[in-house]
Amino acid sequence: MGKLGCGIDGVLNEAKFSEPLPWIGVYIAAASLACAVAMAADVIHGFRHWKLWFPCKFFTINATSLTIITVAVKLSVDLNTPMPRGQDQLAKLSSTALICTVMCNSMPSIGTMENKEILTNIVALGILVITVIVNICIQLGTGVIFVFELEHALIMFLMLVLLVVLSFSALTVPTIKRYLELKYMKKYEMAQKECSKANETDKPLEQKLREALMRYWMMAHTCSPQFVVGRSVTCTASGALCLLSAATLAEAMVRFYLVPESFKFCKGDSDYGWSINLVLLTQAVAVGLGTIAPAIRWFLAINFRCPSRGRKKGYSREYRLEEYWIRTLVEMKECPLNIPVRNRLCRRIVHDAKVKFLNLCIGIQGGIVFTSKVIRLISILFMSVILLCYDCCRDQLMKFTPDNSVGNDSGSELPHSSKLDLSRFVLHLEGEDSLVEVMMKDNRDATDYWRRKARKRQPKYLMELLELSRPSEGFKGLTEFDSFKVPSLDTEEAPNCWSLSLVTLTSIAIAVPSIDSYSIKHLIAGVNEGLVYVRNIEDMQGNLVNSRKAADVVWLGVELYHRWLNVDIRKLSLQGKNTREILEVLSDSANNIFMEFKKCNANLCLLDSPSKWPIKVLAANSMYRICQSILLDYENRNYKMTERLFEAIGVMVSDILAACLTNLKQFITIKCSTSSIEEREESVRHAAHVMGKTEMIVKLLHKRSLPGLNPDQMAVMDEWHHFIS
Structure with a gap:
């Protein structure tokens, strides 16, 4: 009978079942730590490459991350384990807040997904969120959660809102990709024409390649699906909601540790034992690290549009619902619903139901976008005072700073007027006109930065080997x-x-x-x-x-x-x-x-x-x-x-x-155009690194007389062999 979980007297031995729970707590902490590390890696990657919209490179919404998140939030769905102490109740709250954090943090990742992948991941995430909300409501009713009820209610509301925002934002991704792909092809033709004109000038080859790369990079970066989602109004609003979720958890922790007498907890200990403190620590760290990226996205969006910093002051046009937000839903409404039903009346009822449902979805989408813009406006009104004070203090400090204009003029940076105008190569959506100058300014010198960085790692052994070549004898x-x-x-x-x-x-x-x-x-x-x-x-x-x-x-x-x-x-x-x-x-x-x-x-x-x-x-x-x-x-x-x-x-x-x-010049040109929209940005970055490392080689080879082969033939070794021999 002992093997079946019963004692000698036949009574069920419940204490035996609770023995593994501390180690399960360690398992939960490990999953939370994995989330924290992945989100921190994205933050470090963003700062390192100066991508302050923080693309999701390490932490994305996929099957693996959803499995880890499910493990990390186990405390939120645990219905019957007693949680008598304050740390136990806080751990329940931190698990709930962690879900809000990971949804906000990984929102740009939907831009890199295919349509079926988006549907699968959003449905899986929705099932997890709804399960957590239902289980927390049950625990609030049964008394498993007996403190921080308002905090739980607020975070559950934020969680549900974020799920709706994320789901309806995902609907726009296919439309945005199609629109930007068409726009990219037009801009690419324009860039090729300008490059052809530049080839007819007396500019050095490396300068022609550098200017071409700047054009390709500006197009590839500004049409990157992750960047488009990251700068969208819904992503900005999700950053504000993420801050509110983290602030709610912080408020609960501060109250618990600084004013413990305001709470009444039960006596006893949780079955998770000592591991609860570890879970609370790792999840608090995960929430803190995961809030950095959404918070900075939110702040930058405010900074770009803040009137006190010289931006556009009119907001009336910004409250229009741009077409790309509802384009997918409109197309779905207009498409016929193919169902294996012959009865005309039944098909009509189903079609009308579909139209009404999609009209409701269009209304919800419009409400989400409008609410997101209102949140952005409130944030701007709140932060504009702070930013204005910062500008005033900075201007006052500049008055007491020695004038370094002479030194600056003698530096390596070129005056703004002499730089290549790339504003016409910035790919933007409807309603983003005010961001064109900002995006151009922030990314104008990116390719030069990578090129200079790559030049420090020149292939010296390769250059020594190339010196053995005999220019006077061609390529004999x-x-x-x-x-x-x-x-x-x-x-x-x-x-x-x-x-x-x-x-x-x-x-x-x-x-x-x-x-x-x-x-x-x-x-x-x-x-x-x-x-x-x-x-x-x-x-x-x-x-x-x-x-x-x-x-x-x-x-x-x-x-x-x-x-x-x-x-x-x-x-x-x-x-x-x-x-x-x-x-x-x-x-x-x-x-x-x-x-x-x-x-x-x-x-x-x-x-x-x-x-x-x-x-x-x-x-x-x-x-x-x-x-x-x-x-x-x-x-x-x-x-x-x-x-x-x-x-x-x-x-x-x-x-x-x-x-x-x-063929390096041809490779760099092709590298900038052949990749898909999701990979194009990384492809141009790679081309810039290759150019930086091989700049001296390109100069060396450009001085040599080349055979009269077209670019496609020059990439084939046998074509060279036949021509020379």
Whole structure:
């Protein structure tokens, strides 16, 4: 009977069931801490990148976060565990406040979701919120919660309002994305025309690229779905509600700890025991950290529109309901409802019910937007006095500050009038006209900042390697590594690949005997830095996926273990063999890999093209062709001198890298336009980092005479090979 939970006398042993509760409290605290860490990471990320609208990078509404939140708020839905002490009652309140905080904090994340994902996550969040509200109401009725009743009631009201605001804000996301995508394409065409005109001027290439990036960044940033949601009026209002929720929890905690005699608590201890204090601490920290981002969004929205700071004073136009708020609901109302019912009267009743329901939703949406704008106006009226006092104090301090205008003029910053006007590239919604100048001013110099930051991490080994290239001879090394028509290991030749050719040549260079380790290390370091940009350029081609994978697999072994597939190339160089013998060993090893695979796979020749060969076969084919090319020219170039062969391979590698990196300008342009609206901002940021790191390389290569190939051909290695040879 003891195993069934009963004692010897047959009475149910309830105390036994409560023993794990302290450890469950630790589990709740761990989930709360996870929420706190994720929200704090978003705050740090926002400050680090100076995105004070705080995009949700680490804490978003998804299946994982909703599961963690469900664990973190377990105390709110615990209906029958006694909570007699003040800390127990506060922990109940902090769990409720945490839900408000996470909803406000993660609101911008709905901008990155697809339509089905939005629906799934909002429904799941709604079920959680309604469950919590119902359970708290039950606890208020049964007496499990017997203090802080007003605080609970207020936070439950805020929770319900935030759920409605979040749900109806999510309805606008598809419409906003469509609208901004269309607007982006028009602005992108305008940017391309301006870039084409700039190319006809005598401006340096790096300045043309920098100005192009500034245009692309302004468009990509201002149409970022998270930024659009983050600057919306509903998100601003949610920030005010989040502050009110956190203030309610803070008020309850202050009253409890400073005026404990005003409460009457029960005697005894909670079954959660010592873990309640841990839960209360972690959830209070989570609420505090989670309130930072919504509060700053709220404050910035007020600061942008505050009349006392020179902003627009008229508010009458701002209280119109912009079309994009209700566009989705209007489209749903106009669409026919396809139901498998033949009876005309039934279909009419259902259709009328749908129209009335959607009219109600449109009314609710209008009420939410209007209320949000009222909250913003009240906030402005309240904060304008404080901001005005701050401006007055600042102006008074400036009178006693020495005039540094001369020093400022001599600095690196350009006067405002000489900067590129980017206001026409700011993508904004209806009703956001007053924010255009603010958004342009705050993001004008973002790409220059990243470029300067990236310039501090120049690929020095790559630049040293590129200096081995011979400008007077063009890109001759690009043909020397495969200078003769050497038959490949199959009837059809596999296409050359920038990265695979580089790693194969580097593998051969490491195998060359009597070369000092310093030269080998520098070659590996230079190729390693160059492959980062080579892979970016190869991403523009879609037909060399297997070749790029083969290069990655080979390079992993070469860089870490000095092994080319199954051959220890460093050991091979120490066995006393001459260069011809080493090249023959590598060639034979590649041939054996191919022939062995062909025996096991008789249908290899039936593949559509050699570019679809398995990665080891492609790596073997590349090694065989390059080794045979070098062997056929072995005597003419006196490669039996190891230093001469190593130097020749270094020049080949340098020329291949130089030819490939001439596509950096094309890569930066494509990178700014091909990504989706959710990824476009990060894509342009990446392009700015690449430009900053390779600015000196672009200058160096721009001085060289390039072959008469169009941009698409210049990205293909075989096109270079055919043109030069």
